[in-house]
Amino acid sequence: MHPSLAALCLALILPVAADDWPRFRGANGDGFSSVPVATHLDASAIQWSVDLPGRGLSSPIIVGDRLFVTCSSGGRQDRLHVRCHSVADGHLLWERQFWATGRTMTHEKICGAVPTPVSDGRRIFALFSSNDCVALDFDGNLLWYRGLGRDYPNASNSLGMSSSLVYAGDTLVALVENDSESFTAGFYPADGLNRWKIERPRKANWTSPTLVPGAGGRTLVAVQSAKGLAALDPSSGATVWSYDEGASTVPSTTVSGGRLYVPSNGLTVLEPGAAGEPPKQVWRAPQLRPGTASPVVVGDQVLVLNDGGILTAGSTVDGHRLWQLRLKGSMTSTPVAAGGHLFCINEEGLVQVVRLGPTAGEVVSEMPLGQTILGTPSIARGSLFVRSDHRLWRIGRPAGSPL
Amino acid sequence: MKSAYPFLLAFGLFAFPPAGRSADVSAALDNVRSVGAEGQGNAAAAKAWRTLADLPVSQLPALLLAMDGANDYAANWLRSAAEVVAQRAGSGAATLPLPALREFLLDVRHHPRARRFAFELIRSADPVAAKELLPRFLNDPGAELRRDAVQALVDGVAAADKSAAVPRLQEALAAARDADQIEAIAKRLGELDTPVDLREVFGWVTRWKVVGPFDNMGGAGFERAFPPEQSVDPKAEYPGKTGSVTWREYETVNELGLVDLNKPIGALKGVAGYAVAEFNVDHAQPVEIRLGTENGWKVWVNGRFLFGRDEYHRANEIDQYRMPVTLQPGHNVILLKLCQNEQTEDWAKGWEFQLRVTDPLGAPIRPLR
Known part of the structure; x- marks a missing residue:
């Protein structure tokens, strides 16, 4: 599929504006923004920041003038928060709290608010590690509530669940894969009832589904697991094609230019066939091995970041290594890209802005936020939106200012 | 499911519904309390939720009361409706029905999470009153209220005064039910040369x-x-x-x-x-x-x-x-x-x-x- 056609297909999936960031890693799920963001960051670039009432690794999502973010709080992390803030100044527009109905145990490093919500432009759907799933309209009116951890009591993970929701073809898709009662399900967005539910490999899985172009302009949902990758029809959950050569259960597949960059045997690039046949392998690069962070594609470079902070750029043509750069600190957050720069945040909350050159990467600015940050930032309105366990920031420059 | 309305009347907290509205509200409560597993009843509950979220702030205790006996799905629907009612009214002491909320909070027969929510509403309007109430919950049947009270007791202990600190920490330990609190208190007691037998605790x-x-x-x-x-x-x-x-x-x-x-x-x-x-x-x-x-x-x-x-x-x-x-x-x-x-x-x-x-x-x- 021609890259521009693929991009068009994905852009049509959600009725949101081009500069919105309606799900994990943005409208296309690739962590890439076509709108540049300020790159010389310091304290003066903080447009606003607000306190949050609970912990979270989920990304903020931005639709129109509203930002939505989830948190969890309480001694057992069993209080679930969905908050709506003004994009303009950060003030709280509304908040809804819920009591978790599923297991809330997680690794101490994470918490109950790990999956990133998704919006279809009219509603917000939020999933938590306890597998509680809530749908609200933009004014905070409750549309439905599901307790997937209560409905399916062995659907849990003692280290926590992290997979983010996707919305495709009028179906909300949740990957609830774990060692025991493992499934992926599609829900009717109007009332949350199961549209389909399929058994999946019984192995813990922290990856997020992503959307891939299918035959005839259809959108498929790619679900990754230790077995590999399966492309599902969002209306039925039927497997359209699969790739069975194994894949990571932590970093997720990135779709860019109609190709799939799969964390599999290092990094494996797949290109789906035009008529739904299994994808062909374009290249495989064992040396491009992502850590916790998912790969990011910028132009003709694919960037992978390992947990120790080594950033590696590979060629999207054949996967050969172009350059490496050692960043500061340990990395959990997936970087985002805009304006030829990569925005990486280490676990100590140090934002590192990397200019992506053809033969080298260069850190052009650093900005300490002073708090542990494990979540992936978001980009909208020419700003970076970052959250920690306690705080939410909008970082950037007013429109028209030098970047 | 039987109507919740007579149940509410029995508690005397819902004896003042606006004329012509009681049947609607009763039906709405029934619909919300009927939600079940796998999204059962969600569509009807969403419509009913709007009715409940539009209730006047005076009806907040009634919404909390409806959580008694509700399943965990329904409790979340009711909580969020009550949340909207409270947020629309604002958090001022003049707007929230504080005496009724206090009465609800102190009655341990009610849903423990609903009582904790009542406490949060009181705290938002009158933090001083909430702080004064907290010690009452040291042996509360509600896990969250009890945890709050235990933590308040622990936080108030000055380590420098060992003779005063140890009995207060021991009181907190006796009341604590969450493992993380128990272990934290035991550690502090150990640091004060008062070892705790965790096997026994x-x-x-x-x-x-x-x-x-x-x-x-x-x-x-x-x-x-x-x-x-x-x-x-x-x-x-x-x-x-x-x-x-x-x-x-x-x-x-x-x-x-x-x-x-x-x-x-x-x-x-x-x-x-x-x-x-x-x-x-x-x-x-x-x-x-x-x-x-x-x-x-x-x-x-x-x-x-x-x-x-x-x-x-x-x-x-x-x-x-x-x-x-x-x-x-x-x-x-x-x-x-x-x-x-x-x-x-x-x-x-x-x-x-x-x-x-x-x-x-x-x-x-x-x-x-």
Whole structure:
């Protein structure tokens, strides 16, 4: 599929504006923004920041003038928060709290608010590690509530669940894969009832589904697991094609230019066939091995970041290594890209802005936020939106200012 | 489901519905309280929720009252409706019906989470009053309120004054039910030269009979019913994975109650073992079996299967799994199946569990000896 056609297909999936960031890693799920963001960051670039009432690794999502973010709080992390803030100044527009109905145990490093919500432009759907799933309209009116951890009591993970929701073809898709009662399900967005539910490999899985172009302009949902990758029809959950050569259960597949960059045997690039046949392998690069962070594609470079902070750029043509750069600190957050720069945040909350050159990467600015940050930032309105366990920031420059 | 409206009238909290609205509100409450598993009733509840969210702030206690007896799905619908009503009114003391909320909060018969929400509303309007109320909840039947009160007591202890600190921390320890609070308080007491016997505080089941190994290669033993699942006979001899196996006594002295099957059965992989304990009580009572383990497991009480999970080496913690069950008067038998997989990493050697029997809030139940 021609890259521009693929991009068009994905852009049509959600009725949101081009500069919105309606799900994990943005409208296309690739962590890439076509709108540049300020790159010389310091304290003066903080447009606003607000306190949050609970912990979270989920990304903020931005639709129109509203930002939505989830948190969890309480001694057992069993209080679930969905908050709506003004994009303009950060003030709280509304908040809804819920009591978790599923297991809330997680690794101490994470918490109950790990999956990133998704919006279809009219509603917000939020999933938590306890597998509680809530749908609200933009004014905070409750549309439905599901307790997937209560409905399916062995659907849990003692280290926590992290997979983010996707919305495709009028179906909300949740990957609830774990060692025991493992499934992926599609829900009717109007009332949350199961549209389909399929058994999946019984192995813990922290990856997020992503959307891939299918035959005839259809959108498929790619679900990754230790077995590999399966492309599902969002209306039925039927497997359209699969790739069975194994894949990571932590970093997720990135779709860019109609190709799939799969964390599999290092990094494996797949290109789906035009008529739904299994994808062909374009290249495989064992040396491009992502850590916790998912790969990011910028132009003709694919960037992978390992947990120790080594950033590696590979060629999207054949996967050969172009350059490496050692960043500061340990990395959990997936970087985002805009304006030829990569925005990486280490676990100590140090934002590192990397200019992506053809033969080298260069850190052009650093900005300490002073708090542990494990979540992936978001980009909208020419700003970076970052959250920690306690705080939410909008970082950037007013429109028209030098970047 | 029966209408909630007469129920509300019985409590006298809903005796002032606006004219012409009571039937609508009653129906809305019924619809919201009818939600169930797998999204059952969501569509009707969404419409009903709008009616409830439009109620005047004076009806907040009624919304909280409707949580009594509601399932956990419905409680969330009701909570969020009450949240909207409260947020629309603002948090000022002049707008919220504070006397009614206080009355609701102090009545321990109500839904503990609804009471905690009432407390939060009071705190938003009058933080001083809320702070003054907090010590009342030190022995509250609601987990969140109790936790708050315990923490307030602990936070108020000045470590420098040991003679005053120790009794206050001991009071907090006696009231605490959450494992993290118990361990934190015990640590502080230890630092004040007042060691705490965590075995006693948590009330672990420490005396077991264990048998194994049985075969669990490929994880197949998890679903396979080996002879101890048919009947527990302490004198029986079973065909095990490597030969005949018999029950043997095992008592743990670990302060966190850990029963390490690597010791009595052997440091093996791809195996299953069983542990059985007698638990005698003088009267029938609802309890929770609370288990922590990083291994695959199944639990039966008096021959009735409670739950099981085939997850290996992800993590374990105190009270990781909580299973409600009613003990019968006299003799009760707790049977645990514990499966070990074939992972060879150092961090996958654990084949152990910790188990206690508590009341629904987490206070240990002591067996009759």
